Amino acid sequence: MTLLLGCGAEPGSGSGETPAAQGAPESPVQFSEEARLRGVDFQHEAGRTAEKYMPEVLGAGLAIADFDRNGAPDLYFVGGGDVQNTVSRDKGPDRLYLNDGAGQFRDASKEWSVSGAGYGMGVAVGDYDSDGWPDLLTTSFGGGVRLYRNTGSGFEDVTESTGLQAERAWSTSAGFADFDRDGDLDLYVVHYVDYELQLALRCWHNGRHIYCSPGLYEAEPDSVWRNEGDGTFVEVGEQVGVRAHPGKGLALALGDVDWDGDVDAFVANDITRNLLFYNDGGGVFEERGRTAGVAYDESGRAAAGMGSDFSDVDGNGLVDISCTNFQDETSNLYLQKPLGVFRDRSYPLGVGASAQNRLSWGIDFLDVDNDGDEDLFIANGHIDDGIGSVSEQVTFAQANSLMLLEESGRYDDISDRSGAGLRLVEVTRGAASGDLDGDGLLDIVVSNNGGNGRIMMNRSDVAGSTSVILWLEGTLSNRSAIGARVEAQVGDATLLREVRGASSYASFNDPRIHIGLGGEAGADVLLLWPSGTEQRLEAIGPGHYHVIEGEAPVPITPGAAVIPPR
């Protein structure tokens, strides 16, 4: 008989690696960590203090987006900083890395005037001024949000001129979408709690100084900024029905939950109920989280929501919602059936057990093996650096989770069979995915709290399973095509995809649509643009394409050339 515990890392250790699974064969799905090899040396500055201020534990997000329009997604990491000095970002600056198309990056932070403001939290990407260059917005504690206009060769801080300097609350996640369907991108900003360092409480548990619970502070309602189309934004949270629902928000997923052609919003709140805002088509929201069944977990408890994403998990043509939570709460997988009614099926689908001992943040549904269904990546890491002293099973640094969606409809946790990239034991927060090296496979990038940025390159042996990757660009619709929906017929399966303005935790995924073809030669794709335009792409084969609204797709080679906006 043995009584050894099954945890990989030493309790309380900062980082490490879990051993490979004993006896179980390696999965064909493999990820290797290659950040340094590929020129990415980002280091997040958590700025932890003896006072244990709440912002220190939240870490930061990252964005994957093609800022220089060379057809290859670039990386933007939000730094942390010094929570006691949010006036300037001397420590932990943000960083921008441009991609050459083959997945080699160069640090372009200085050249593009990237620095960061406040104590950094999250990032959102969208072409707010419709000039074809994706712009960038960062959130923070103590520094408000900052909007950076992309000039094509650098970022220009336009926070003041756009009116966003009035956005001062502690913001975490944010996302752009054309809520009112007028052709330009509006903005949703998630707020956490009303917190001031001078009034911060100290908290103890059994004589141990710990980070305080958000329960001690008042929730901050979120804000919605309407794009006036003249380069300015106006806060309309009250008018559109959002400010009436304060929550302690950490994560935002934007997408068409009822598939009716407009962008809805799910807000994952920390120990307050989650919010599900249905858009009436004109940008006015009705909050229906409680009756839809996503406000609480199955026991009726408000969990510690920290990340979210959408996917049609069970292939029934309805969008499902995921939400990551604290350890012991597991991650929720709310399946929609019938329309408008959700049930948390995380345990029967195999996600619950895997997430039980983990404190989870970023989450991405992504098809890692190009078989057409969306698998699941979850970023993990505790907030309490002393948790190892009170628990034998829960550690501060934790391995991230990768779960393959099997034909049975259940998820199989293959984290310890998927290569060294997935065996890293760190304190991860933000996560995003995209095809960084143009090989048709989705790679994963994460940000660690007080640690390195990691690039996990997808090295899977998918034996002939290829993919179609579509870079969509609106003309009648918003230029970023955020909110564009895709129904792809691949063999017998209909796959739903969407260009989403926000998901995961404080992060932004590569907005290009990825369709795994499995063994099929191609896909028939129906594009449903936010403008209402429907466009069919017949028998489109594997490869990368640039699709301008209403025009035939143009094959591209990532990184081959800058494609200037028209």
Add this chain to the structure above:
Amino acid sequence: MNRLVSLDSMSRALVACAFVLFGLGSCGGEGTTGSPPPGNHIPFEKDADAVRIVRGVRESLASRTRPSSDEVQSFKEVANRYADEPFIQEAVIALLPALEDWDGMATFFESKSELDDTDRKLIARIYIRQANYGAAREAILPLAESQPQDVEANALAGRALYYYGENEAAARHYDRVWEGILSERRIVDLSFRAMIHFDEGDTQSARAMLEEGLKLDPNSIVLHNAMGRVLAGAGEKELAEFHSNRVHELQRELSRNETSQMRVAAQVFEINRALQAGDVDGCRERILRLLPEADEGMREQLYGFLDALYRRAGREAELPAVLQQARASAAGGAKD
């Protein structure tokens, strides 16, 4: 009430018992040592090292300090050697949940040479706690099948199967002991059985069951939450909203209480720190801040604390004014 509570309550109850057992005294029976397992010829009480290790752990628990990793490891080795000793089992139950070492718990009980029904139920509960529903199912099904009238065994089987996604089998076990589920007010199991009906499209039965449950516990968040979902699925929007709003109200109440307790705990610690630093004025300020949030019992304690504090500092003359200020501060909180 959630699915973790039963095990936690049991653990707490056994902690006190285990302290006695560690000392080789008695607790609800004789301090039996049982028979040594095969190949283990020294009885526990004659194994000086083992007794010392177990006592060390006991002392750590009694003083509310966490045993060191080495102590825990040594304890586990002792437990390994004397796995079939009843008092070792009690000790394991006392220690490992406190360390949140559920894997260790499961491993220990599974490695006993003989499992009785109580062990099997405990193992199932541990696996359910760990969300390892496949293992929970394996652990409890033989017992539930052989004892179809055993409410706990069949309720555990139902729960493990429900979580595992085997609704039909879960329903069979729940239905066998339905009367027991009602009489024992197993609200979570009741709601699971109702949701199985809902998943099968039988909204009417789901609703009837939840109504029955709400008669037993009108303030059950679990039941109101489930009812809200069932009614939303049935298209009864208004009624669904009523139950969803009830969940919201009950949650708010719960959260208000928790928040208040957290704030009080944080402030009490600060008061102690100020006291230790000899900072009488700092102490007073913190107490004044805490009073509006404190309940009546806590307020009386805080007044007493102020009294003692000022007397000890030789500042009795200031006391009447300070206490008057404190009572005014408390009244401003409009608590109770």
